[in-house]
Amino acid sequence: MAYQSKLKSDEINNELNDVEHGKTFLNKEITNERMEKRILLDKVARKVFSLSTVFALIVLGILFYRIGTQSIGWLDLKFLTSNLSIFPEKAGIYGAIIGSVWLMAVVIPVTLLLGVSTAIYLEEYANQGKFQSFIKTNISNLAGVPSVIFGLLGLTVFRRLFDLGSSILAGGLTLSLLVLPIIVVASQEAIRAVPGFLRDGAYAMGATKWTTIRTVVLPASLPGILTGCILAISRAIGETAPLVVLGIPTLILRIPDSIMSDFTALPIQIYYWTLDTVLTPQYANLAAATIVVLLVVLLLMNSVAIFIRIKFQRRY
Amino acid sequence: MLTNGGSSQNGVVYDVKGLNLWYGNDQALKDINLKIEENEVTAIIGPSGCGKSTFIKTLNRMVDNIPIVRTSGKIFYHGVNIFDKTVKLEELRTTVGMVFQKPNPFPKSIFENVVYGPKIHGIRNKKQLMEIAEESLKSAALWDEVKDRLHDNAYGLSGGQQQRLCIARSLAIQPDVLLMDEPTSALDPIATNRIEELIDELKNNYTIAIVTHSMQQAARISDKTAFFLMGELIEFSDTKKIFTTPEDKRTEDYITGRFG
Numbered sequence: 381m382a383y384q385s386k387l388k389s390d391e392i393n394n395e396l397n398d399v400e401h402g403k404t405f406l407n408k409e410i411t412n413e414r415m416e417k418r419i420l421l422d423k424v425a426r427k428v429f430s431l432s433t434v435f436a437l438i439v440l441g442i443l444f445y446r447i448g449t450q451s452i453g454w455l456d457l458k459f460l461t462s463n464l465s466i467f468p469e470k471a472g473i474y475g476a477i478i479g480s481v482w483l484m485a486v487v488i489p490v491t492l493l494l495g496v497s498t499a500i501y502l503e504e505y506a507n508q509g510k511f512q513s514f515i516k517t518n519i520s521n522l523a524g525v526p527s528v529i530f531g532l533l534g535l536t537v538f539r540r541l542f543d544l545g546s547s548i549l550a551g552g553l554t555l556s557l558l559v560l561p562i563i564v565v566a567s568q569e570a571i572r573a574v575p576g577f578l579r580d581g582a583y584a585m586g587a588t589k590w591t592t593i594r595t596v597v598l599p600a601s602l603p604g605i606l607t608g609c610i611l612a613i614s615r616a617i618g619e620t621a622p623l624v625v626l627g628i629p630t631l632i633l634r635i636p637d638s639i640m641s642d643f644t645a646l647p648i649q650i651y652y653w654t655l656d657t658v659l660t661p662q663y664a665n666l667a668a669a670t671i672v673v674l675l676v677v678l679l680l681m682n683s684v685a686i687f688i689r690i691k692f693q694r695r696y
Numbered sequence: 697m698l699t700n701g702g703s704s705q706n707g708v709v710y711d712v713k714g715l716n717l718w719y720g721n722d723q724a725l726k727d728i729n730l731k732i733e734e735n736e737v738t739a740i741i742g743p744s745g746c747g748k749s750t751f752i753k754t755l756n757r758m759v760d761n762i763p764i765v766r767t768s769g770k771i772f773y774h775g776v777n778i779f780d781k782t783v784k785l786e787e788l789r790t791t792v793g794m795v796f797q798k799p800n801p802f803p804k805s806i807f808e809n810v811v812y813g814p815k816i817h818g819i820r821n822k823k824q825l826m827e828i829a830e831e832s833l834k835s836a837a838l839w840d841e842v843k844d845r846l847h848d849n850a851y852g853l854s855g856g857q858q859q860r861l862c863i864a865r866s867l868a869i870q871p872d873v874l875l876m877d878e879p880t881s882a883l884d885p886i887a888t889n890r891i892e893e894l895i896d897e898l899k900n901n902y903t904i905a906i907v908t909h910s911m912q913q914a915a916r917i918s919d920k921t922a923f924f925l926m927g928e929l930i931e932f933s934d935t936k937k938i939f940t941t942p943e944d945k946r947t948e949d950y951i952t953g954r955f956g
Contacts, residue, residue, distance in 0.1 A: 508763065577800040581862070584758060585813040585869060586790035595816060600803055 447675075450668035459669055463635065464644070468662035473670055475635050479548070479643035480617055482636050486552025487559065487616050492609060494556070495563030499605075502564075503571040504593055516568075523561035530558040531625030539626060546627050547640045554622050559612040566608020570601035603692035610685040614678050620647040646674045707734045709873060709903045710755060715769035717750060717759065724750045726927045728769070732873075732920075737895060737904045739918035739935065741911055743950070746924040748907045749797075752875050755905065756792040757785055790817065793866030797878040799858035801850035801865070806842050809850045809861055813869035828868050836864035837894050856887025860894065867898075874898065876906040880913065892917050911951055915939050923947045 462472030506512045534554025544550035574597050582592040628648050636643040653667040710732035717725035724747045732738050740748045750759065757778060759765045770777045778788055801809050810829040819825060829846065833839040838860040842853070850861055859879060866874060880888040895904060895917050908914050914921050915935060922932040931938060931947045942948045
């Protein structure tokens with residue numbers, strides 16, 4: 381037996397040798413010369429790519445430095461808890477924070493419900509025909525439409541047609557429209573990533589489509605859906621343009637207390653304070669302090685998204 | 697309705713008559729006629745792409761999930777044509793269980809996997825679910841290995857255990873028939889052996905149809921064997937006969953390893 385297997389391995393070795401001693405198709409001298417050039421090019425490429433990264437980091441650093449130095453002394457607890465005022469020393473962003481929270485209270489349920497339902501329909505129920513692929517492509521395109529356009533849409537539909545004024549509801553619905561495509565696309569991807577054999581397992585047990593979606597597809601795709609939602613919502617929380625187009629009043633002294641109240645939000649506050657810096661230079665410091673608050677909120681939300689992604693990551 | 701079809705012949709579970717199936721324009725099954733009998737293991741063998749997997753997936757209409765599939769002909773299950781408009785897919789699939797090629801437990805606990813079927817069909821009682829889980833896992837010869845970690849994730853099990861878990865999951869809804877699509881092709885020889893022993897036990901209570909790549913497996917575990925080639929049923933008879941005195945030249949060539 382051992383003898384036989386030795387014979388066999390000898391045969392294989394011979395075959396390999398035949399290949400090695402066959403025709404030479406690489407002239408080692410020429411290839412070595414070319415290799416020098418390639419190694420050099422490799423070093424250059426490394427430098428170019430790392431410099432690109434450094435450039436972005438430097439710009440970000442400058443931004444942080446400016447905001448940091450401008451907001452020092454202005455960002456304190458009083459800033460977070462006092463209401464707007466025309467006197468910079470007294471002004472705070474309490475109203476804007478509450479306004480942003482109200483906005484999210486509209487955006488989160490609306491986008492989650494509509495976005496996830498749309499994604500489920502497109503991925504699970506819709507026939508994969510030409511019309512469906514047309515819709516799918518256009519949802520991806522919508523995600524790239526400038527936010528000002530969504531502001532105009534909100535102005536036409538919610539403010540003029542439905543007569544919602546510049547209320548939280550009008551603003552929230554406008555922002556929902558803006559981030560809906562993002563949630564739909566993210567949810568679609570998460571749902572598509574659920575392997576077909578899991579669905580088959582459920583179908584083979586006599587589960588209906590909806591039961592399969594509810595018990596297998598959604599639980600498995602939930603981390604992806606949630607991550608997409610949080611990222612979309614953090615986009616909504618930082619949007620200014622649609623709200624400006626919608627005509628949010630510049631100075632609101634009342635804290636919003638219902639869905640129909642007028643409101644201001646964090647990015648709007650930054651925008652108006654920056655505009656008025658010419659009149660009152662201290663407004664620049666207020667804007668910087670608000671930027672810090674907004675950045676912290678965004679960072680927190682993104683960390684939650686990353687946490688969910690890592691914590692619930694599943695392998696099949 | 698499906699289980700108590702009065703007009704069925706004695707002992708015949710499936711009566712396939714003139715079954716054709718197309719994927720788009722490609723015909724995958726050509727005029728298949730065959731009977732699957734109660735409490736027997738029917739093996740379906742043939743080279744890759746011969747339509748054997750497609751065939752077994754028609755028996756519980758899993759092929760319906762593929763949009764481009766068209767069928768013609770009839771499959772009587774206890775006398776009822778399963779392509780009939782009045783037949784509910786969900787009902788058919790609770791009477792006919794299926795085990796897939798790749799173990800496909802859900803990303804849930806072992807317990808949740810086994811009671812998945814009973815739960816979606818409306819059983820909520822915790823004690824009853826526990827009984828079902830124990831009984832199904834015992835039938836699938838997995839109970840002793842997992843009884844202390846029922847609430848661990850099913851993905852912590854080995855490939856062979858996962859496949860037995862999938863069998864337990866199918867048994868939990870008390871089907872009459874078990875369809876197995878190459879259930880051991882992703883498993884090592886030891887795990888394969890355990891599944892084969894299990895099939896031998898299960899056939900006392902269930903009718904089993906199994907697709908297999910391995911002719912030895914077909915010879916070891918089945919009572920009847922069907923040989924498929926290029927979408928046609930070439931030969932179907934007792935396993936012993938197929939492997940000793942096949943009638944068709946092509947069957948003989950295949951089982952003696954001359955092609956495929």
